[in-house]
Amino acid sequence: MSHLCFLCQRCSQPLKLNHTVEASQEPKALMFISAQGETRETQEGGPPSKEEANFENLQDGAFCRTPHPPSGGTSWDYSNFTLLGRLEPRRSLDSIQKTIRDSFDILSGETEVDHPLCVDCTDYLLEALDIELAITESDVQNYKCCLETREWVSEDERELLQRKLKGLELEEAKLHQEVAEVEKNQESVAADLEAAQAETKILEQQEKQYWKDYCKLKWQQLELNEELSSVEMRLRYAQIQWNKLEKTDIFNATFEIWHDGPLTIINNFRLGRIPTVPVCWSEINAAWGQTALLLLALANTIGLEFQRYRLIPCGNHSYLRSLTDDCAELPLYSGGEQNVFLHNKFDQAMMAFLDCMQQFKEAAEKDESGLYLPYKIHVKKGLMEDPGSSSGFYPIRTHLNTEEDWTKALKFMLINFKCSLTWVSLRYGRK
Ligand SMILES: [Zn+2]
Numbered sequence: 001m002s003h004l005c006f007l008c009q010r011c012s013q014p015l016k017l018n019h020t021v022e023a024s025q026e027p028k029a030l031m032f033i034s035a036q037g038e039t040r041e042t043q044e045g046g047p048p049s050k051e052e053a054n055f056e057n058l059q060d061g062a063f064c065r066t067p068h069p070p071s072g073g074t075s076w077d078y079s080n081f082t083l084l085g086r087l088e089p090r091r092s093l094d095s096i097q098k099t100i101r102d103s104f105d106i107l108s109g110e111t112e113v114d115h116p117l118c119v120d121c122t123d124y125l126l127e128a129l130d131i132e133l134a135i136t137e138s139d140v141q142n143y144k145c146c147l148e149t150r151e152w153v154s155e156d157e158r159e160l161l162q163r164k165l166k167g168l169e170l171e172e173a174k175l176h177q178e179v180a181e182v183e184k185n186q187e188s189v190a191a192d193l194e195a196a197q198a199e200t201k202i203l204e205q206q207e208k209q210y211w212k213d214y215c216k217l218k219w220q221q222l223e224l225n226e227e228l229s230s231v232e233m234r235l236r237y238a239q240i241q242w243n244k245l246e247k248t249d250i251f252n253a254t255f256e257i258w259h260d261g262p263l264t265i266i267n268n269f270r271l272g273r274i275p276t277v278p279v280c281w282s283e284i285n286a287a288w289g290q291t292a293l294l295l296l297a298l299a300n301t302i303g304l305e306f307q308r309y310r311l312i313p314c315g316n317h318s319y320l321r322s323l324t325d326d327c328a329e330l331p332l333y334s335g336g337e338q339n340v341f342l343h344n345k346f347d348q349a350m351m352a353f354l355d356c357m358q359q360f361k362e363a364a365e366k367d368e369s370g371l372y373l374p375y376k377i378h379v380k381k382g383l384m385e386d387p388g389s390s391s392g393f394y395p396i397r398t399h400l401n402t403e404e405d406w407t408k409a410l411k412f413m414l415i416n417f418k419c420s421l422t423w424v425s426l427r428y429g430r431k
Contacts, residue, residue: 008118010125015116249425255294257418262407264414266290271414272407285316285333291417292318292332295356298420301428304363306356320352334398347397351382354396357413364423371423375412384412 006015117125153161256267263270263277269287273279293313299306309330310321322328330349358379364371376385378393386392394409395401 006116008116008121010117010121013118015118251297251421251425254297255290255417255421257414257421259411259414262404262411264411266294266414266417272403272410274403274407281334281336282316285318288332289313289315289318291414292320292353294417294421295353295360298417298424299356299360299363301424302360302363302367304360306359309352309356311353311356320349320356322352344399347382347399350396350398351379354382354384354413355379357416360420361416364420367427369423369427371420373416373419375416377413377416384409386412 007013008015258265260270261277262274263272263279265271266287267290269283269290270277270279271284271287271291273284290313292311296311296313299311308323310323312319312321316333318332320330320332322330330345330352332346332349332353334346354377358377361371361373361377374387376387377383378385381393382396383393384396386394394405394412396406396409396413398406
């Protein structure tokens with residue numbers, strides 16, 4: 001048995017048919033089956049099936065479709081069919097012709113066809129029609145109202161309104177023209193805008209690059225500023241140092257001479273000894289070394305070259321070299337042992353030193369700002385003379401001499417050197 005049902009034309013859901021009508025109907029439908037479909041008709045004269053009853057419920061000539069075949073079930077062989085009229089047990093030529101005519105009417109759309117709809121879709125359709133009806137009624141009311149108002153308006157008012165309307169129409173035309181112009185302008189403005197946007201893009205890129213460059217330069221500036229302040233600080237420090245050095249006297253700073261009671265001290269080394277203060281000989285030798293260096297520095301400052309001797313300062317082993325006596329070395333240092341001979345070499349060295357000092361004094365005295373030394377030097381006898389004292393001769397040698405007198409002679413000698421330092425500083429130090 002084939003199963004046939006109808007679909008709603010709106011929602012395509014299968015229709016539920018009214019079964020109460022079913023029983024009282026007879027099979028009268030005829031199906032036009034598509035060319036490929038297999039014809040499935042009710043048996044003529046047989047008892048009416050369910051499907052045949054369904055056909056009865058519909059008007060003649062209604063379209064229907066078969067539902068989609070259930071998946072996995074038997075396939076439907078036909079696809080579409082059309083109800084064309086009542087099925088007569090024995091059909092006459094007239095009935096066949098009528099059927100054909102009806103078919104053509106349906107196909108040409110001349111006959112109204114009732115499309116089957118489900119209950120929900122019918123309700124929806126009715127509601128929509130109601131709404132449309134209400135709107136139409138409201139429109140009608142509005143039109144009526146307008147007509148009534150028109151009747152109430154006087155002739156003058158109508159003219160006024162007409163003029164107003166004309167003015168408004170003119171204004172509308174003008175506005176239309178303006179709109180056209182604006183539209184025309186819009187194109188050029190759009191082109192301008194596009195160009196401006198492109199320019200903006202380029203300018204933004206340039207700005208970006210400028211910022212990059214600016215940051216780079218700013219960084220360099222910071223670095224250079226830092227360097228500049230560092231250099232300025234160093235310059236200020238150098239300036240301070242320079243000022244300090246300018247005020248510093250090189251001779252007085254290098255050679256410090258002062259006295260501590262009977263002993264005189266040069267650069268922290270005591271020169272001389274007395275029984276109460278037995279200064280060790282290495283200190284005395286070092287003091288002699290400093291004194292030799294001082295005399296050489298003084299001589300070099302005024303451009304003096306010693307005659308007869310060459311002074312070689314060498315710490316606590318300084319000496320003089322005789323330029324006449326086969327280059328004999330005269331040591332300006334001693335171990336402290338007293339030599340009984342008249343001409344021991346340490347004494348000879350000290351007397352030679354006095355000779356050199358006298359040469360310096362004589363050279364310095366020739367200068368216009370002449371040097372004045374408080375203590376006289378007697379080179380040949382090797383004496384230092386104190387002009388303020390009656391018995392003021394003090395030998396520089398150690399042989400046949402007391403430690404006190406020897407120390408005093410050394411003291412006078414260093415005082416003379418101190419005066420020489422002051423003179424040299426004033427004369428040459430500030431140049
Ligand atoms: Zn429906």
